[in-house]
Amino acid sequence: MKILDDPRSSAKNLTEALRLDQSITSKLLKVVNSVYFGFPRRIDALDQAVTILGYRSIRNLVMITTIFEEMDRQYRKTSLNREAFWLHAVGCGAASKIIAQKTETADGEEAFLAGLLHDIGKVFLDAFMHEEYGEVLKRAGSDGLLLHEAEKKYLGASHAEIGGWLADEWNLPLNLTAAINFHHAPARNRDHYTLVCLVHIGDILAQAMEIGSDGQELLPPIDRQAWASLHLTPAFLEQILPAIDQELTQAQIFLPGE
Amino acid sequence: MFKRNGQPAMDDKKNMKPPQKNSPKSGARQAAELKARLEERFRPHQDDEIMMVLKNVVEKHLLLRLRIPNH
Secondary structure, rough: OOOHHHOOHHHHHHHHHHOOOOHHHHHHHHHHHHOOOOOOOOOOOOOHHHHOOOHHHHHHHHHHHHHHHHHHOOOOOOOOHHHHHHHHHHHHHHOOOOOOOHHHOOOOOHHHHHHHHOOOHHHHHHHHOOHHHHHHHHHHHHOOOHHHHHHHHHOOHHHHHHHHOOOOOOOOEEEHHHHHHOOOHHHOOOOOOOHHHHHHHHHHHHHHHOOOOOOOOOOOOOHHHHHHHHHHHHHHHHHHHHHHHHHHHHHHHOOOOO | OOOOOOOOOHHHHHOOOOOOOOOHHHHHHHHHEEEEEEHHHHHHOOOOOHHHHHHHHHHHHHHHHHHOOOO
């Protein structure tokens, strides 16, 4: 993560570091050769992948692969339906990316990455406060609360806040940290407002479209200002839902264990 | 088509199956279940214009995804 975050590190540094981790390398090459990228020729070597995709895309891919695979592998104890949870994460990534691209408000890959990681705090809570978190999931349902409200009420912090703290600890870029931290309260962050709004709406769209499950049955409301800031309309929404489904089909390669 | 998991009503395997050929009731039942599920999930947002737009668009999309004509 240090190499990824260091502005002085080069593609060569990254390739050398990656070579030391066989599992990341093989997953990375699998993703690069998937329909998500759709390259006509097979890419067999890391340096070839870095040359073709560029440092930034590879950095993003490494970030996803490392976080997803490690979180899923290390923290198996779970109250969340983990398979459905990861699918929701990919769904949010796909929705955020499509909105970003169609509205031309942000870089699609950046929005995808932010969407993928938005609920990472839930995995942490589920792993380290397993029993308490299982209780919170139940109570959110019985109290009629949104999950982040129930977490705040019973644990003192929401998954968004915990995720923001984690992202900060991992030295993730500030825009990703903001998207993770404020995806339930976009108005509270102005520095990376557009990305936060994209993930806020991508999250709710993925839930409404029944793409996986983020652990709650209630739908959070869409923030009016976030909707307005992206100039969304009913016609636009109708147009993007099939595109989100298509993106999701291709992006399933990012699911842990795929 | 990709896999989907975790929604309460989707746990019922019957809800995951596409409508059988020559079985219009099957499609009608799936449509009714989908509408009821969305009705329930969007109930707290009945006075929210944006959420009602979302509900209508998503309902139309999910019916199309299941290849069910809008009942």
